[in-house]
Amino acid sequence: MIEKGSWVSIRRTLLEPASRTGRLPDETKETPFVMWVKGRLEEAAEIGAPVAVITRTGRRENGVLEAVNPQYQLDYGDFTEELLFIDDQARKILFGGDARG
Amino acid sequence: MAKDMSYEGVMSRRSDIIKASAGIDFSVFERGGAAFDYEAMMESTGYTLDKVREVQSNASVGNTPIIELRNLTGLARIYAPAGNGARIFIKDEAANPSGSFKDRRAATAVYHAKRAGYKGVIAATSGNFGAAVASRAAACGLKCIIVQECYDSRKSGQPEIIEKARKCEAYGAEVVQTTVGPELFYLSLRLLEETGYFSASLYSPFGVAGIETLGFELAEQFRARIGRGPDVVVCTNAGGGNLTGTARGLEKAACKAQIVGASVNLVGLHMASDIGFNKKSFTTGHTGFGIPFATWPDRSDVPRSAARPLRYMDRYVSVAQGDVFYMTELLANLEGLERGPAGNTSLAAAFALAQELPMDAVIVAQETEYTGAGKHVSPQLSFARRNGINVAFGNPEGEVPGQSIILPETPDKLKVREIDLSKLRLSLISHAKEMAAKPLEDDDAAFLALETRTDLDFVRNALKS
Numbered sequence: 001m002i003e004k005g006s007w008v009s010i011r012r013t014l015l016e017p018a019s020r021t022g023r024l025p026d027e028t029k030e031t032p033f034v035m036w037v038k039g040r041l042e043e044a045a046e047i048g049a050p051v052a053v054i055t056r057t058g059r060r061e062n063g064v065l066e067a068v069n070p071q072y073q074l075d076y077g078d079f080t081e082e083l084l085f086i087d088d089q090a091r092k093i094l095f096g097g098d099a100r101g
Numbered sequence: 102m103a104k105d106m107s108y109e110g111v112m113s114r115r116s117d118i119i120k121a122s123a124g125i126d127f128s129v130f131e132r133g134g135a136a137f138d139y140e141a142m143m144e145s146t147g148y149t150l151d152k153v154r155e156v157q158s159n160a161s162v163g164n165t166p167i168i169e170l171r172n173l174t175g176l177a178r179i180y181a182p183a184g185n186g187a188r189i190f191i192k193d194e195a196a197n198p199s200g201s202f203k204d205r206r207a208a209t210a211v212y213h214a215k216r217a218g219y220k221g222v223i224a225a226t227s228g229n230f231g232a233a234v235a236s237r238a239a240a241c242g243l244k245c246i247i248v249q250e251c252y253d254s255r256k257s258g259q260p261e262i263i264e265k266a267r268k269c270e271a272y273g274a275e276v277v278q279t280t281v282g283p284e285l286f287y288l289s290l291r292l293l294e295e296t297g298y299f300s301a302s303l304y305s306p307f308g309v310a311g312i313e314t315l316g317f318e319l320a321e322q323f324r325a326r327i328g329r330g331p332d333v334v335v336c337t338n339a340g341g342g343n344l345t346g347t348a349r350g351l352e353k354a355a356c357k358a359q360i361v362g363a364s365v366n367l368v369g370l371h372m373a374s375d376i377g378f379n380k381k382s383f384t385t386g387h388t389g390f391g392i393p394f395a396t397w398p399d400r401s402d403v404p405r406s407a408a409r410p411l412r413y414m415d416r417y418v419s420v421a422q423g424d425v426f427y428m429t430e431l432l433a434n435l436e437g438l439e440r441g442p443a444g445n446t447s448l449a450a451a452f453a454l455a456q457e458l459p460m461d462a463v464i465v466a467q468e469t470e471y472t473g474a475g476k477h478v479s480p481q482l483s484f485a486r487r488n489g490i491n492v493a494f495g496n497p498e499g500e501v502p503g504q505s506i507i508l509p510e511t512p513d514k515l516k517v518r519e520i521d522l523s524k525l526r527l528s529l530i531s532h533a534k535e536m537a538a539k540p541l542e543d544d545d546a547a548f549l550a551l552e553t554r555t556d557l558d559f560v561r562n563a564l565k566s
Contacts, residue, residue: 056275077483
């Protein structure tokens with residue numbers, strides 16, 4: 001059970017595929033137009049339940065409870081060998097043989 | 102009775118919502134069929150260049166340094182014909198409070214919203230503009246909602262956009278994220294109607310007037326440094342506001358620099374495709390916005406866009422995604438400047454264009470942007486690989502958007518591709534004819550000549566064919 005007042009993320013389908021605008025490629029037309037927003041949970045609820053939240057601007061929004069204490073999933077990616085090659089090659093061209101700048 | 106919140110219902114109230122939220126009645130500038138009074142619209146805000154400078158200065162926005170890139174210039178000269186290889190500069194717009202030139206646009210818009218008594222601001226953007234609006238709103242004590250197209254239908258999001266959401270939330274903004282689709286505009290209208298907040302549109306006169314200072318500063322800074330203005334100014338082009346504002350500012354400083362637009366080539370990728378969305382590595386500054394907005398500026402979220410790049414563009418080129426990532430790496434390693442990839446689109450083009458110009462010429466890429474987790478070469482290339490994109494060294498000429506990212510195998514492989522301005526101009530005229538409320542008259546032809554930087558003969562011939 002997620003407690004009342006928790007910081008959560010909710011999801012709401014704003015437009016079902018049939019209600020979307022006509023000017024869409026086929027692969028998009030088949031999907032709903034979905035919205036996510038974060039806020040404080042109004043009442044205790046389980047993940048997946050329909051809930052209401054109060055957002056940062058004080059608006060009340062409804063949706064399905066998706067996550068509690070949502071994290072930013074961000075990093076610097078995988079090691080990228082190509083970047084070392086670019087660096088070494090450019091320095092060699094510009095500064096010569098074993099110069100390292 | 103409850104309001105009709107369906108797509109059609111909200112869109113039918115579009116003009117009333119915009120009128121209430123934009124702080125401008127656009128209808129008073131209309132002049133018949135295709136024409137409207139662009140200059141009157143730009144002046145109607147009351148924000149002169151001096152006033153904008155004052156507003157920005159109070160917000161610590163602008164007056165960013167120009168930096169000469171001596172090593173990149175040296176590298177370009179190795180590949181340039183004898184006697185060629187212009188001096189390459191950047192304007193380090195990453196030095197603005199939220200890390201990009203977008204602070205200039207946001208400063209005027211948010212200042213105006215505050216002065217006009219709005220309680221909050223809303224902007225629909227996945228890019229740096231959101232961070233800029235959120236930053237200014239924070240400083241002005243206004244509430245802020247940023248609406249972002251962020252995820253595909255599997256909730257996989259571009260690392261660059263997720264970083265932008267983090268940054269907006271760091272400034273206290275509410276971030277509303279959506280799946281792929283032009284209905285982003287529908288959601289923005291819903292939120293504007295619900296909250297009564299000010300619409301900080303990228304395309305309003307407030308926003309574009311905010312960038313004029315960038316062009317004006319360029320002229321002033323180069324005059325102080327080298328005794329004259331720059332010869333060529335390269336502007337990354339997406340919605341057209343960056344180029345339009347910069348060119349207007351240069352014009353106001355009586356600087357005759359050649360204005361070159363540069364976009365990342367994403368030709369062939371549909372911008373509203375749920376599949377294509379995560380197959381691209383650039384979320385803005387690309388041809389998917391650059392070309393449609395140049396040829397039909399009024400497709401934006403205001404009835405008449407202040408961003409009208411074909412009025413000012415002397416030349417338009419594209420570069421490959423691989424060229425821009427490569428240039429970002431060179432900037433870090435040869436100049437000690439780690440900046441965000443998207444902001445280096447114009448610099449990638451400048452590196453190639455410098456080789457066409459004599460050594461005593463000066464070319465400037467007029468922006469940089471901040472970098473960080475997600476918004477950086479390595480996470481963006483990693484994300485591309487995870488989405489099935491082939492990342493390899495070779496000739497970027499052969500890059501296929503949505504399939505490959507080709508990094509130049511040697512610096513000489515970084516080239517620009519010309520985008521035919523005549524075609525874009527004809528396309529703008531044909532759009533204007535299509536969209537006009539009534540048959541075009543002489544006034545419209547004169548307007549279209551200004552819109553396309555051509556003359557009456559060009560427009561009349563285009564209208565006949």
